Amino acid sequence: MTDSSSFFNPEISINSGQMFQWHKINDSWYGVYGDHILKFSFRKSSSYSECHSPEYGDFEFYSYPELEKWESRLFRLDDDIEKILSGFSHDALVSEAIREYPGLRLLRQEPHQCMFSFVCANNTSITMIRRMLSNLSRKFGSKVIYDGKEFFTFPTANTLHRATLSEICTCGPGYRSTSIKALAKSLVREELDVKHLMRLSYEHAKEHLMEIHGIGNKIADCILLFSLEKLEAFPIDIWITRALFNYYGWLNQNKDNETIRYNRDKITPKQYTQISETIRRYFGKYAGYAQQFLFYHMREEVGREW
DNA sequence: GTACAGGCAGTAT
DNA sequence: ATACTGCCTGTA
Numbered sequence: 001m002t003d004s005s006s007f008f009n010p011e012i013s014i015n016s017g018q019m020f021q022w023h024k025i026n027d028s029w030y031g032v033y034g035d036h037i038l039k040f041s042f043r044k045s046s047s048y049s050e051c052h053s054p055e056y057g058d059f060e061f062y063s064y065p066e067l068e069k070w071e072s073r074l075f076r077l078d079d080d081i082e083k084i085l086s087g088f089s090h091d092a093l094v095s096e097a098i099r100e101y102p103g104l105r106l107l108r109q110e111p112h113q114c115m116f117s118f119v120c121a122n123n124t125s126i127t128m129i130r131r132m133l134s135n136l137s138r139k140f141g142s143k144v145i146y147d148g149k150e151f152f153t154f155p156t157a158n159t160l161h162r163a164t165l166s167e168i169c170t171c172g173p174g175y176r177s178t179s180i181k182a183l184a185k186s187l188v189r190e191e192l193d194v195k196h197l198m199r200l201s202y203e204h205a206k207e208h209l210m211e212i213h214g215i216g217n218k219i220a221d222c223i224l225l226f227s228l229e230k231l232e233a234f235p236i237d238i239w240i241t242r243a244l245f246n247y248y249g250w251l252n253q254n255k256d257n258e259t260i261r262y263n264r265d266k267i268t269p270k271q272y273t274q275i276s277e278t279i280r281r282y283f284g285k286y287a288g289y290a291q292q293f294l295f296y297h298m299r300e301e302v303g304r305e306w
Numbered sequence: 307g308t309a310c311a312g313g314c315a316g317t318a319t
Numbered sequence: 320a321t322a323c324t325g326c327c328t329g330t331a
Binding site for chain 2: 127213215217218222238239295299
Binding site for chain 3: 124172175
């Protein structure tokens with residue numbers, strides 16, 4: 001743990017926009033992970049924030065019901081982070097972001113929860129996404145009392161499948177409600193199966209996901225990256241589009257040497273595919289990690305200028 | 307009032 | 320095949 005890139009900061013990782021159902025109560029963070037409630041706290045005796053960046057030992061991890069070593073799973077501590085990040089040394093912007101945000105990690109989410117979460121994330125704000133998911137958990141999840149506080153687990157695909165469209169609508173997803181129903185149906189019928197998707201290649205898994213109503217290029221890439229172990233997935237949302245437009249001008253040429261034109265906010269599905277291929281070749285099989293740092297950099301440093 | 311928020315599907319070309 | 324357009328809903 002000598003390289004600054006190996007520091008581990010769960011707080012910044014949780015707050016980097018991948019995760020929607022976490023919040024801080026007093027000095028602890030609580031989150032919903034499928035049917036488990038997770039919690040971590042700063043170890044009081046640690047010198048974190050005094051003179052060094054946080055490390056693994058500065059935190060204590062809890063869960064209910066007990067989930068063995070969940071922190072290793074969620075924060076991907078099993079990845080060789082130094083090796084992965086050193087693979088981006090040819091890129092100045094990502095390298096800068098890695099130095100700027102030591103301890104930022106890609107998170108490994110619970111797959112079903114991840115799928116529903118990003119279906120809800122279609123064309124809306126983080127605040128609204130959090131509200132929808134909270135409402136869905138409250139209405140269709142199970143109540144759990146932990147640390148004397150009330151939590152609700154994430155609803156199962158079965159429950160959401162049995163729920164009526166209007167019941168789901170009362171949780172606030174609007175037109176995304178039909179997408180939630182479509183996803184629940186595919187999962188219950190096992191037309192969409194997590195273990196199967198994990199075994200498939202990135203491309204084939206993505207094809208399957210995109211057959212679901214409400215899952216397009218971007219949402220499929222989020223699901224693949226955050227829950228299906230496809231670390232080459234590189235979700236291109238509006239922030240990443242802006243980053244690519246502003247800092248990666250060379251991307252604007254396709255293989256026929258034609259200039260790809262797009263205004264800085266929108267890309268077409270064809271452009272998405274083209275840019276995705278190029279950027280994955282450029283960043284390699286862990287492109288998703290690069291995306292994570294780019295995304296966070298854009299939100300933190302450039303966000304207020306837009 | 308209306309523009310916008312971490313895209314998408316349906317329809318028109 | 321590719322481009323254009325409307326969309327739930329709450330907030331600024």
